[in-house]
Amino acid sequence: MSRARVPGVEATATKGWLRAHRFLVLRRLSQLLVVALFMTAPLLGVAVLDGSLAASRILGVVPLSDPLVLAQTLAAGHWPASTALVGAAIVLGFYALLGGRAYCAWVCPVNVATDAAAWLHARLGLPPGWQPPRATRRWLVVVALVLSALTGTVVWELVNPVTLVHRGLVFGIGLTWAVVAAVFLFDLLVSRHGWCGRLCPVGATYAAVGQRALVRIRADARAACDDCLDCVAVCPEPQVIMPVLKGEARGVPPVIVDADCTACGRCVDVCAKHVFHLGTRLVPRAPADRTRAANTVPRGTHRDAGGIRP
Amino acid sequence: MSTDRRPRSAASRRRFLGDVARGAGAAVLLGAGLGLHARRSAALAPTALRPPGALAEEAFQAACLRCGLCVRDCPYPTLRLAGLDEDVTPGTPYFVARSAPCEMCDDLPCVAACPSGALSPSLTDVNDARMGVAVLVDQETCLNFLGLRCDVCHRVCPLIDEAITLERTHNTRTGKHARFLPTVHADACTGCGKCEQACVLEEAAIKVLPRSLAKGELGRHYRLGWEEKARNQGEALVPGIMDLPDRMPGSGGGS
Ligand code: SF4
Ligand code: SF4
Ligand code: SF4
Numbered sequence: 017m018s019r020a021r022v023p024g025v026e027a028t029a030t031k032g033w034l035r036a037h038r039f040l041v042l043r044r045l046s047q048l049l050v051v052a053l054f055m056t057a058p059l060l061g062v063a064v065l066d067g068s069l070a071a072s073r074i075l076g077v078v079p080l081s082d083p084l085v086l087a088q089t090l091a092a093g094h095w096p097a098s099t100a101l102v103g104a105a106i107v108l109g110f111y112a113l114l115g116g117r118a119y120c121a122w123v124c125p126v127n128v129a130t131d132a133a134a135w136l137h138a139r140l141g142l143p144p145g146w147q148p149p150r151a152t153r154r155w156l157v158v159v160a161l162v163l164s165a166l167t168g169t170v171v172w173e174l175v176n177p178v179t180l181v182h183r184g185l186v187f188g189i190g191l192t193w194a195v196v197a198a199v200f201l202f203d204l205l206v207s208r209h210g211w212c213g214r215l216c217p218v219g220a221t222y223a224a225v226g227q228r229a230l231v232r233i234r235a236d237a238r239a240a241c242d243d244c245l246d247c248v249a250v251c252p253e254p255q256v257i258m259p260v261l262k263g264e265a266r267g268v269p270p271v272i273v274d275a276d277c278t279a280c281g282r283c284v285d286v287c288a289k290h291v292f293h294l295g296t297r298l299v300p301r302a303p304a305d306r307t308r309a310a311n312t313v314p315r316g317t318h319r320d321a322g323g324i325r326p
Numbered sequence: 327m328s329t330d331r332r333p334r335s336a337a338s339r340r341r342f343l344g345d346v347a348r349g350a351g352a353a354v355l356l357g358a359g360l361g362l363h364a365r366r367s368a369a370l371a372p373t374a375l376r377p378p379g380a381l382a383e384e385a386f387q388a389a390c391l392r393c394g395l396c397v398r399d400c401p402y403p404t405l406r407l408a409g410l411d412e413d414v415t416p417g418t419p420y421f422v423a424r425s426a427p428c429e430m431c432d433d434l435p436c437v438a439a440c441p442s443g444a445l446s447p448s449l450t451d452v453n454d455a456r457m458g459v460a461v462l463v464d465q466e467t468c469l470n471f472l473g474l475r476c477d478v479c480h481r482v483c484p485l486i487d488e489a490i491t492l493e494r495t496h497n498t499r500t501g502k503h504a505r506f507l508p509t510v511h512a513d514a515c516t517g518c519g520k521c522e523q524a525c526v527l528e529e530a531a532i533k534v535l536p537r538s539l540a541k542g543e544l545g546r547h548y549r550l551g552w553e554e555k556a557r558n559q560g561e562a563l564v565p566g567i568m569d570l571p572d573r574m575p576g577s578g579g580g581s
Contacts, residue, residue: 057398070417071393071441079441085391089442092388097443100391148352149345155353163357167364169387173417174367175360179392183407183417187394190409215356 023138023246026288039281046122054186069123069182070173071103079103084157084221085179088172091164108225116226120212120219121280125181129196130212133203134252144208150255150276153220160217177211178218209252212278223275233272233279234295235260241291247283257283261291269299371413372539374420375457375517377405378428379437379449383536389444392417399439402429423519423534428457430484430518453485458517458534459541460490460510468531470506473497479508479521479532489514490521508532512541 027036034041050065054072057063066073071081081103089096111119120127160172173179177195184192199211212219235241238261247261248254256274264270284292370383377396380386396419397405404426408414419436421428430452437445449455460479462468469476470492483490492506508521510532519534555562 063398066398067393067395068417071391071395073395073441081391081393081441089388089391094385094389094442094444096389096391097441097447099441100443103441149349151345151349152352155350156356159353159357159360163361163364164388167361167368168384169364169368169415170390170392171360171364173392174364174415180410180416183392183394184409187397187407189407190411192409195410 021244021246023249024286026244027246027286030288036285039285043122043280044128047125047128050123051125051182051185054182068179068186070179071100078106080107082179082218083108083225084160084218085170085173087221088160088164088170091161092168092170093165111222111225112228113230114226115229115231115277115279116222116224116275117219117278118226118229118231119222120216121278124178124218125185126177126196126199126216127212129181129200130203130209130252133200134209137204137208138249142204142208145205146207146210148207148210148214150214150253152214153217154224156215156217157220157224172217176218178216213252219278227275228297229275230296230298231279232295232297233277233281233283233292235270235272235292236295237289237291237293238262238264238270240289242289244288246286246288247292250282250286252280252282253277271295271297271299273297367415369413370415370420370536372535373422373424374408374412374414375423375428375519375534375536377419377421377436377445378430378434378452378455378457378516379440379445379447380457381444381446383538386418386444387415389442390415390418391442391444393441394419395439395441396436396445399435401431401435402426404428405436421519423458423517423522424530425523427519427523427534428455428516430455430516453516455516455518456537458519459512459515459537460517460519460521460532460534461540462508462510462532463535464531467527467529468508469526470508471531473499473503473505475506476526477506477508478524478526482520482524484518484520485514485516489516512537 024036053065054068057066063073063076066076067080069082070085071079073079079099079102081100083104086096086100086104089100163171177199180195181192183189184195203210203212207214235257241261247257251257253274253276256272256277259274260268260270260272279294281292281294284294368387376383376386377400381389392415394407394417397407404421405419406421408416408418408420410416414420432452434449434452437447437449439445440447462471465471477492480486480490480492489511491509491511493509495505495507497503497505517534517537521532522530522534525532551562
């Protein structure tokens with residue numbers, strides 16, 4: 017791939033900066049909001065969200081709990097109280113519908129560090145480094161569960177940067193910066209897209225949860241693709257794009273159904289040809305019918321996607 | 327996982343299997359390191375006490391979700407959430423008696439907050455909590471042991487005269503005074519830590535320790551003669567046992 021092309025330049029030129037960074041801005045706001053809402057209890061005395069990403073409470077009533085943490089508790093031999101079980105059911109339902117790894121792109125605080133590392137990595141043109149297969153993270157789910165059973169403790173929480181960072185921010189406790197720095201440097205110097213893309217079992221768990229999620233990134237306007245490959249360059253899970261983008265001839269529906277897609281919308285932002293948009297997995301029955309009405313698209317993205325269609 | 331990842335040719339099949347092996351290998355390697363780390367971080371600093379109702383430490387390690395809800399709902403600065411730089415499993419709640427003891431809330435907000443049951447909902451009366459047990463660890467510096475009337479630990483105890491009593495003994499140093507020795511009764515002590523916090527010394531002479539560290543344990547086959555006798559209507563357990571003459575101090579017997 018030629019390094020001369022910087023992804024996003026063309027999109028910014030044709031769509032304007034805001035249009036070309038809309039999902040990025042929204043995601044950062046969302047990630048910030050998740051931390052901020054957890055801080056309302058100590059700062060304002062009203063607990064909108066309370067606890068941490070391991071388990072929490074909305075407005076003091078609705079319980080939420082992280083499925084991987086709960087699974088480890090079970091593996092370690094503790095049958096949790098019903099509050100935690102209900103909390104996990106709510107979280108599972110939410111992400112099963114909205115896309116499992118949306119957690120990664122819209123909630124997880126570590127994602128800010130790994131995004132920054134990926135950005136700098138591309139800018140500096142560094143070599144990819146250690147690239148264990150992407151399935152390693154799924155194996156790490158298994159390892160975390162087996163180790164929890166063997167050691168009788170919720171083992172991944174000893175090192176889980178996701179909850180360590182979130183707790184650190186929300187409770188103001190020790191060495192949060194070190195965890196952030198470790199993940200950042202790992203992704204920058206050791207392994208490109210290494211943490212989220214290859215190792216993190218939290219992301220792998222949410223991917224498993226979102227196998228059949230309704231909300232998906234779509235490539236309905238894939239015929240407009242001019243092969244600039246900016247989307248592949250910015251996507252943290254680039255393997256999910258090509259089969260769909262170039263799948264028209266093979267009859268692949270224009271929906272990125274691969275559960276590894278984090279619904280971060282980077283491809284939407286970076287594409288100057290408006291190929292992608294956020295939609296649902298529902299594929300309109302008539303294959304030849306490419307009208308706008310065929311898609312169910314929330315939040316007005318539909319308008320933009322349709323805007324330049326031939 | 328989409329069907330696109332299914333290997334088709336022999337070569338891609340080999341690569342697929344190689345990938346599986348590499349992935350599993352990397353995961354097992356990382357897991358081994360994590361397992362060792364888990365061993366080490368299971369140790370709890372003896373000054374760190376768990377909130378009321380906490381399951382025994384081993385079960386607690388399995389049960390606590392590391393959410394911090396108990397910490398949030400504790401109305402005092404008592405409960406803290408462990409960070410990475412402490413000798414307490416990260417994300418788990420604890421308190422240090424000397425700096426902020428448990429105030430023994432009647433309504434146990436910490437227990438009510440716990441979503442996992444790591445703080446057992448079966449604890450309904452805070453006086454039944456057993457967070458640790460106070461031990462008068464240093465008789466050489468305790469003012470009451472020195473013959474003064476400090477009494478502070480006794481007076482601050484929420485279960486005064488049950489969990490700590492003052493036992494009157496003769497002061498052999500002066501020959502004519504009494505000493506009032508603070509004495510903890512483990513069957514009533516909740517381990518809240520008020521005594522340790524209040525101890526007037528630079529370094530507390532009374533400290534709350536984890537029960538496992540503080541308590542001895544009789545051999546399970548031990549029988550206390552006087553208890554057995556009381557249970558046996560005042561009769562000795564083994565009737566007609568020979569009563570040997572008591573050995574008097576200083577009457578020899580050494581070898
Ligand atoms: S993969 Fe893990 S660390 Fe990365 S964004 Fe997802 S949950 Fe966070
Ligand atoms: S009983 Fe009250 S003071 Fe003690 S740990 Fe629980 S909430 Fe905090
Ligand atoms: S509320 Fe329960 S699960 Fe959460 S940190 Fe406290 S003891 Fe652990």
